[in-house]
Amino acid sequence: MAAEWLYEAGIAEERAILTSHGQILSARICWGERVRTGLVAQAQLVRRHQGSRRGLVRLGDGHEALIDQLPREATEGARLMVRIVRAAIAEKGRTKLPVARPAPGELPRPAPTLREEIEASGAALRALPVTSPEFAEHGWDELVEQARSGEIAFAGGSIIISPTPAMTLIDVDGALPPLKLALCAAPAIADALHRLDIGGSVGIDFPTLAERKDRQQVDRTLADALIDWQGERTAMNGFGFVQLVSRLERPSLLARFARHPAAAAARILLRQAERTGGAGAILLTAHPRVLDAIDPAWEAELARRTGRPIRRQADAGLALGGGFAQAIAP
Numbered sequence: 195m196a197a198e199w200l201y202e203a204g205i206a207e208e209r210a211i212l213t214s215h216g217q218i219l220s221a222r223i224c225w226g227e228r229v230r231t232g233l234v235a236q237a238q239l240v241r242r243h244q245g246s247r248r249g250l251v252r253l254g255d256g257h258e259a260l261i262d263q264l265p266r267e268a269t270e271g272a273r274l275m276v277r278i279v280r281a282a283i284a285e286k287g288r289t290k291l292p293v294a295r296p297a298p299g300e301l302p303r304p305a306p307t308l309r310e311e312i313e314a315s316g317a318a319l320r321a322l323p324v325t326s327p328e329f330a331e332h333g334w335d336e337l338v339e340q341a342r343s344g345e346i347a348f349a350g351g352s353i354i355i356s357p358t359p360a361m362t363l364i365d366v367d368g369a370l371p372p373l374k375l376a377l378c379a380a381p382a383i384a385d386a387l388h389r390l391d392i393g394g395s396v397g398i399d400f401p402t403l404a405e406r407k408d409r410q411q412v413d414r415t416l417a418d419a420l421i422d423w424q425g426e427r428t429a430m431n432g433f434g435f436v437q438l439v440s441r442l443e444r445p446s447l448l449a450r451f452a453r454h455p456a457a458a459a460a461r462i463l464l465r466q467a468e469r470t471g472g473a474g475a476i477l478l479t480a481h482p483r484v485l486d487a488i489d490p491a492w493e494a495e496l497a498r499r500t501g502r503p504i505r506r507q508a509d510a511g512l513a514l515g516g517g518f519a520q521a522i523a524p
Contacts, residue, residue, distance in 0.1 A: 199312050199319040200328055205464045205499070206492045208308035210319070212388075213332045220388040221337055223447060224308040225461075229257045229292050230281040231443045233305040237261075237276045237294065239268055251276055251294060259292040268296075275300055281444045284453040324468045338462065341390055341447040342455075342515055348382040351375050355386060357449045361395035361437075372401035376412045376434070384419035387438075394442035400434040409434075455514050460487040463517040467496055467504075472521030475503040480517025482508040 197214040212220040224230070237251035237259070247264045251274075261276060268274060277297035283290040312319050322328055340346050344355040351368020364386070366379040383398060403409045409430040416436065420427065425440030451458045463484060467476050476496070478485065485506050497504050503524055 196318070199317055200332070201309055201312070201319055201321045202324050202326075202329065202465075203309070203321070204324055204461065205468065205495050206489065207461045207465075209329075210308055210312060211329065211332060211334065211337075212317075216332060218332050218334070218337055218389055220391070221447060222308055222312075222391055223450065224444075225450070225457075227281060228255070228305070229253065229259065229278055230305045231278055232303075232311065233278040234275065234297050234300050234303045235278075236273055236302060239264070239270055239272045239274060242268065242270050250291075257292070259294040261294045261296070263295050265296060274298070275302070278305065280442055283442070283445055283449065324465060337389060337447075340386075341451045342458075344448060344452070346382055346386055348378055350378050353379055353382055353386065355390070355392070355448055357446070357452050361397050362392055362446070362448070364396065364398045366398070366400050372403055373408045373411070376400045376403065376408075377415050380412065380416040381419045383416070384423065387420075387423060390447045391444070392446040392448060393440045393444075396438040396440075398436040398438070400430060400436065402432070402434040403430070404432075456481075456483040456487040459484045459514045459517060460492075462515070463519060464488065464492060464496055466517075467519035468499060470500075470519045470521055474521050475505050475524045476500060477505045477507055477520050477522045478517065479507040479509055479512070479520070481512045481514050482510055484514055484517050 197212055197219060199210050199212050201208070201210045206225060208224040210222045211218045235253050237253045240250050240252050242249035242264060248260065248262045249264055250258055251261045252258050259276070259278065275297045276294040277300065278292050278294050280293040282292045306314065309319065309321070346353050346355070350370040351366065354365045354367065356363045364383055366375060368375045370378065379400065386392065387396070400412060403412065413429050417427070423440065425438055428437045430436050459480070463478055463480055467478060470476055485508055493504050505522065
C-alpha cells in the first residue's frame with residue numbers, strides 16, 4: 195500500500211500523519227503561527243552585525259527575525275522583502291527568533307498552511323473530518339503520548355528524548371548487552387525522528403562500546419535505518435555518542451509538548467470535545483492552566499462546529515494531560 199498523508203483541520207491546530215500499512219511513518223502539526231516557514235513579507239533592517247551578512251529585521255506586525263545572506267549594500271533602516279526559512283523555536287527560558295533571508299523580487303504572501311505545504315510537495319493527501327476514526331486506528335493517541343513523555347519503548351529497551359537549548363538529546367536505556375541494545379535502538383531512533391518531526395542538531399547517547407568493530411556495526415545499522423533521512427551524521431565515538439544534523443524549519447512535536455504543555459493539552463481536549471457524541475452541552479473538565487490556555491475564539495469555534503453549548507469545569511487535581519470532555523444536560 196502506497197504511503198498517504200491523512201489530514202485533520204482541528205481547532206487551533208492542523209495535524210497530518212503519513213501512513214502506510216496501518217502505521218504512522220511521519221507526523222506534522224501546525225498551530226497557525228503567522229511567522230513560520232514560507233512567509234514572505236516586507237521588513238526593516240534594524241541591526242546589522244559589523245563585518246557580517248547577518249542582522250535583525252522587524253516585520254510590519256512587530257515580530258522580529260534573525261536574517262542572514264544580507265546584500266552588501268543593505269544598511270540599518272533599509273526596507274527589504276524577506277522570506278522566513280525557520281519558525282521561532284521555544285526553549286527553556288527563551289525563544290529562538292525566526293530566521294529569514296532576503297527575497298528580492300518576491301511578492302508578499304502568507305505562510306502556506308500545513309495542507310498546502312504537503313500538497314505542494316506532490317504527496318497524496320486525504321482530508322478527514324475530526325470525527326473520523328482513522329487517526330486513532332493508525333496510532334495517533336500512542337504518538338501523542340510519546341510526544342508528551344519523550345519515551346519510546348522498543349524490544350529490549352527504550353529511548354528517552356529530551357529537547358535542550360543546544361540540541362535534542364536521545365538516551366538509550368535497557369537491560370540488553372550493550373551492543374545488542376545499541377543495534378535494537380537504531381531503528382527506533384530513526385522512526386522517532388520522522389514520527390515526532392525532529393530536525394536540527396540531535397545527539398544520541400548509545401551504550402559505550404569498547405571495540406571499534408562494534409561501534410562500526412552500530413554506525414552501519416543506524417545508517418541503514420536513516421536511509422530516507424536527509425542530513426549529516428558523525429561516526430560513534432569511544433563514549434557511544436553520535437551526532438545528527440539536519441535542516442530545522444519548525445518545532446518538533448516533542449518540543450511543542452515540552453515547552454507549551456498547557457497549550458498542547460488544550461488542543462488535545464478540543465479535539466476530544468469535537469468527537470464527543472450524545473446530546474446536550476459539552477463539558478470540558480481540565481486543570482485550570484489548560485482551560486486558561488483555551489482562547490475564547492477556540493471555544494466559540496467548538497460551539498459552532500458541534501452546534502452545542504460549551505461548559506467548563508476546572509479541576510486542579512488533574513494532570514495537565516488528564517482533561518476530558520463529556521456530554522451533559524444543557
